[in-house]
Amino acid sequence: MVDHKPIFDDEDLQKQNKLWNPEEWIGCGLTYRDVPEHVALEAVRLRQIPSEVLSTLPSELLSPAGFFANSNLPSWDPAYDSKDAADVDFDATEPTLVPQKPSDIRLLSVATIRRLDNTFGQAWFDGKKSIRDARDPNNVQHWPLYFLTYAESLRQTCRCWVAWRAAIFWALEEHDDEEPEEVKWRQRTVNLLSSIVGWSGRVGCGLGDLSYEHLAEVLGENMLMGSVVDALVHDIKTRLTIRDGTSSEHIIGDTMFARCMTDGAATSSEHMGYRLIARYTHLLSSDSASRPRYLSFPLHSPPLHWAACMIDLPKQHIHFGDSLQRRRPQALFDELLRWLTEDVGLQKVKITDDLTCGLQKDHVNCGIISANTLAHAILGDTLWDHRHARTYRYRAFCTIASIILRSQEGKNTVLDVPFLDPFETHTDVETPAAAPAVAPATLHASSQVQRLTDEDITEFLNHTEESQYSVPAKRLRKGQDADSNDEGPVKKRTKTDVNPSACSKAFDNPDEHSSTLNGTQPWATKVAVAEHVQLDILESLRTGGQGNSSRHDRVVGILIKHGLFRGNAAKLERLRRECKRDDGDPRPGLDINNPKQVICSRCAKTVQLKAVYEAGRFREHWRKGCKKTPVPNKSITNFFGPKSASFKPVPQKLQPSEFIKHCPGLTGAVHPRIDYYIDHCPASGAGARTINFYVAQLFEEKRGIVSISDPSLSRKERTLAYHHQSLDRDWRIETSPHRASVVATRCLIRFAVYREADVSDNKVVCTACWAVFLRKEFRTAINRNRDKTYQQLIRTPKLYSNPIQYRLMAQYEGLEALLTNPSKLGVMLRFARGVALGHYNDLKVFLGLVETMVLATERRIRGVGMQNFKYPQEWREFGALIRMTSPRSYRSMAQHFRMESERSIQHTTSQRPRFPLGITEKSFEILAQYCQDYGYPSNYPLCFSVDDTKLFPAMQPLYDGPSKTWYLVGLPGAQQLQVKSAAELETLIDRKHNAAPKLRLWSVQIPFPGIPPLAFAVLPIASKVKGSELV
Known part of the structure; x- marks a missing residue:
């Protein structure tokens, strides 16, 4: 038994496990704990992704630009990542699906992956054979057990894609205030996005823990990790070495120095950084003439900030610089003072905040500013300026990417395709034109990229002997005999083993095969192929069929997987014609650099071809009658449009990847x-x-x-x-x-x-x-x-x-009592706050009452009367309505609230224009205003009604405010008798005019519920009036 988790290399996974017997472990009721090494080996092998499934994920040889433009992945939501999907679990059913197209797979959250990873061993012992995904009840899926490893890799790939998408969008965005220097660095950034190889995992190249995901965060308004700051400090060290050689008076530490110092590594021999601090102590406390004068390093200021520090040893002075002028980290500087006085040997150390640094106007560029502070103090670089923040971001990315590019060029690593427009579709090549053979001319000559064509592959196969179809010799373990064989008996010779003796000789000299791909053959001078791609090609040639077409197709498939194949335009056109022949697909989706697949225009599915430029499998797919992609529903506005208008679905807009928010x-x-x-x-x-x-x-x-x-x-x-x-x-x-x-x-x-x-x-x-x-x-x-x-x-x-x-x-007198005695005036205080916040804006009548009472009380306190007092409009209209309904109720309210006098209401009423008698032009003006108030079109239908009402015959003088004239009303018809004096009024009454006993009312109403009718016109009428006269 083992009490630790064993680690197995590829050699352990490939050899035969003779001790493994499934019947002794699977379904026997055992607990997966402290299992033997050979059982743990079988569990790891069970979770290993097959090569054909692993090839569905994007190649690690792609550049960030190629990875973003050529990857078809499912969407990843950070909010979903912390939710555990209970509908995904292990099951005893045999698997029914194999991962083929990543975009069709629903991602598993990290919480679900961790749960399945913790229970995998016990589920395997209990006889579970698949992973059941029942998140969609209508489509329950059963995946193989290695899907757990595949899902984890796919999730990480999608995370990287989101990070690089944000970085590329930020790098491509042009700004109106760009200066020539910024344009130059942005263009360099775009070129480097197409040139460096890799998009996930650690960068290497002597840059410590820097990963490609952290490198992507440089392009954008993101906080930077310590590994990015270390990479920028690495560049400063390199430039300092070039300037001063090995005898520099500066020592530059990375972020690990400050972190170890804060954790007390100088006094704890068990700390992992103890030896690092001891090395600094030895360099700074020596008495030799080459003793350094300065120690500079970046430091982390919790919670999310970077600063810089420089120690002047001869002057015993610590200079601290912070772009936000924040306080120094107390724990770090306490330990730093103790270390300098007790271990290094300084006497009295002084600390000041006078290290020159740029002034920061945000909270995301502190990492770049801290490195710039050191470069300014040591190398004399231009100090950070917040007006050129984007330029400094571009320069930081180019600095780190150049280090990666130089390292990859030294390893003869193949680079990727030129930068592709991420908004361009690459699934259909309408114009058969050959892809560019090299990267942009702005790159270094040694970074040019050239893909392999069909002619290159044919020439390679013609110049390659059977004896070179082998993989490199197996690495021997320490103490192992070269003639020993851990893989059991020798395999029997098959039909494909043409020359087994030549193959055995190839194992004696494993370097021969690499020379074929790296320049000794005539065709190899055209391109440089990465080592692991060479191994994939040679292994495929050694183990697969030996026919020319079969070998050619396998090599093409490997090159397409790694993005290294360049297709032929003439052959692509021939493939297009084959797909269209005999009522085939009128518009097949083709990619000139991937002639092993065709996208069906009817169902939008990708069909993998049996061979390169071979349309037979796609034609069979078309004849079977695949389902058409669903057409989007017609919008309701289109149903009311003209019948002749053809339906054109609006293309869906690209959802923004980020939103701007104002901090609450x-x-x-x-x-x-x-x-x-x-x-x-x-x-x-x-x-x-x-x-x-x-x-x-x-x-x-x-x-x-x-x-x-x-x-x-x-x-x-x-x-x-x-x-x-x-x-x-x-x-x-x-x-x-x-x-x-x-x-x-x-x-x-x-x-x-x-x-x-x-x-x-x-x-x-x-x-x-x-x-x-x-x-x-x-x-x-x-x-x-x-x-x-x-x-x-x-x-x-x-x-x-x-x-x-x-x-x-x-x-403001009284405000103190209001604020200091909230218990007595709690409701009033809440009301005042509610008014300030606008909670009572809709209560116009109530606010009018409050305003009237407050202003009237102030007048009373000052001893001023109510003459010319202006009541709020809403409160006046409310009082007039109450008085018109019930004058007694109005008088009762006036005893408790300040209300307008009845005489004032009568005077206001008299100033208004009177309602016209009969149907006049004024009636239609009132009707137009009625429709306008309710937003009802004037050319739409209205309901018109008429009614007669019996009245007591009477005549009444009426004053018309606008004309300032008295009239005698109450007579039949629209006749109006003008009255100029009181004597004339008595004369007109004595003439014994017959008063009208009836009133005819015309009303108009908008034909919708809840809208009151409008009194359109009124007319006094006699007892006997014919209808023709009224109309």
Whole structure:
């Protein structure tokens, strides 16, 4: 038994496992724990992905640009990654599917992969044979057990694709304020995206832990990892060595030095960094003439920041530089002082924050600024300028990519295709033109790329002997005899083994085959093929069929897999004609550099051909009648359009990969105590150091004063110290009418999020505000009890109070009582806040009542009458409606509320134009206004009705405000008698005019429910009136 997890290499996985017997372990009720090594070997072999399945994933030889442009992968959502899919589990059913097309596979979250990985061994012992995916009840899938490894690789590939997509989009974006220098570096970046080889995993090339995913984060507004900072520091070391040689007076440390120093590695011999610190100690404490004068290194300032430091050993001075002018990491500098005094041998070390560095205006470029600070201090580079932040990003990427490119050129690694436009479709080649043979001319001559053509492959096969169809000799283990064979008896000779003796000779000289691919043959001078591609080709030729066409197709398939094949335009056209022949596919999807597949225009599926340029399998697929791709439904607007209009589906817009959000600050949505802190904290901000720190910073060097209580400090000097403290606060309380939150003093204001739901989520804040929330001091501040009595508040020192609040209390009498006695005026305080926040904007009548009562009370207090008092319009209309409905109710309300007098209402009514008698032009103006108020088109139908009402015959004088004339109304018809005086009114009444006993009313209504009718016209009529007269 073994008590550790064994590690197996490829040689262990390939040899025969003679000790393995499935009947002794599978389905026997055993527990997968402390299993023997040969059982663990079989479990690893069971999870190994077959080569034909592994080939469905993108090749690792692709450049980032080629990987992005040529990969067809499922979408990866970071929010889904933490959710465990319970519908995915092991099952005893035999597998029914094999991974063929990554884009058709639903990704597994990392939580699901970890769960399956932890239970894999026990599930295997229990007889499980597949992984069941029942997330879609209508399509339950059973995958082989190695699908767990495949799903993990596919998920990582999709993550890399998302990272490189964001990086490439950022690099391709052109800005209106670009300068020539930025354009030059951006173009270099675009070229290098097509030139470097690799898109996932560690970069290598002497750059430590740097990965391609972290390299992609350089292109964009992203925080940078320590490995990226180390890569930039590596470039500074290289340039310093070129300038000074090995006798430089500078030592440059990487981020590991500061990390080990913070963890106390200098005093702990068990720490992994103890030997590293000891090496620095030996170099700096030596008495030789070549002793370095300066030690420079970048350092991490928690939680999410990078800074720089330089130690001047002869002057015993530590220079610290921070682009955000933040405080120094206390733990690091305490340990650094102890190390310099006790181990290095310095006496009195001084620390100042005077290392020259660029001023940062964001929270993402600190990693580049820290490296630039060291390069400026050591090599004299131009100091960081926030106006050219994008240019510095491009330069940082080009610096690291150039190191990778130089290393790959030294290894003779083949590079990838030129940069492809990511917005261009590459599945169908309408114009048969040969692909470019080399990378852009701006690259170095040794980085030119050339793919293999059919002629190159044919020439290679003609010049290659059977004896060279072998893989390199197996690496012997230590102490193993070269003649021993761990693979059991020798295999029998098959029909494909033409010359087994020649093959055995090839094992004696494993270097012969590589010479065939690296220049000794005539065809090999055209291209350079990576070593692992050579091994794949030679292994395929050795183990597969020996027919010329068979060997040719296998080599082409391997080259297509690695993106190294260049097709023939004439042969591609012949393949296109074969696909179209005999009512075939009228528009097959072809790729000139992948002639082993065709995309069906009817079902959009990719059909793998049996051989290169062989259309037989695709024609069979077409004859079987594949299903048509579903056509999108017609929109409702198209149903109401002209019948002759043809339906053209609108192409779906590309969803943005990121969204710009305005930072809401820290509110109660993040933590419920934040709202309490905003309401009860008297100060306007916090987070600064103690006041004595600023006193020492201002007066220690000149006067030796380190305490605020020193009697030699004047009042003006104390005020200056407190002012410096207020300027150094880490957060402030924002209490404007539109915003009540805690905001970091260096808030980004606008930042990018990657989900549309995060734009409206107040829990998602910028990195600066989130860093404030994570601070221990802020948690202590919001959890402190701040309920104080009035007497406690008036005795609070001015130092801990808000001066703006005091000025407002002095200006507005009564505000102090409102703020300091919330228990007595709780409802009123809530009402005032509600009005400020706009919660009562829709209650116009209520606000009119409040406004009337407040203004009337102020007039009464000042001793001013109510003459010319202007009531709010909504309150006036409400009072007029009540008076018209019930004058008694109106008089009762006027006893409790300030309301307009009845005489004023009558006067206002008299000034309005009277309703016209009969159907006149004014009637149609009123009708047009009625339709306009409800947004009803004037040419649409209306409901028209008429009604007669019996009245008491009477005549009444009526005053017309606009014409300032009296009329006598109540007579039949539209006749109106003008009255010029009271005597004339009596004369007209004495003439015994017959008053109208009836009233005819015409009404119009919009034919929709809930809309009241309009009184269109009225007319007094006699008892006997014919209909023709009325019409």
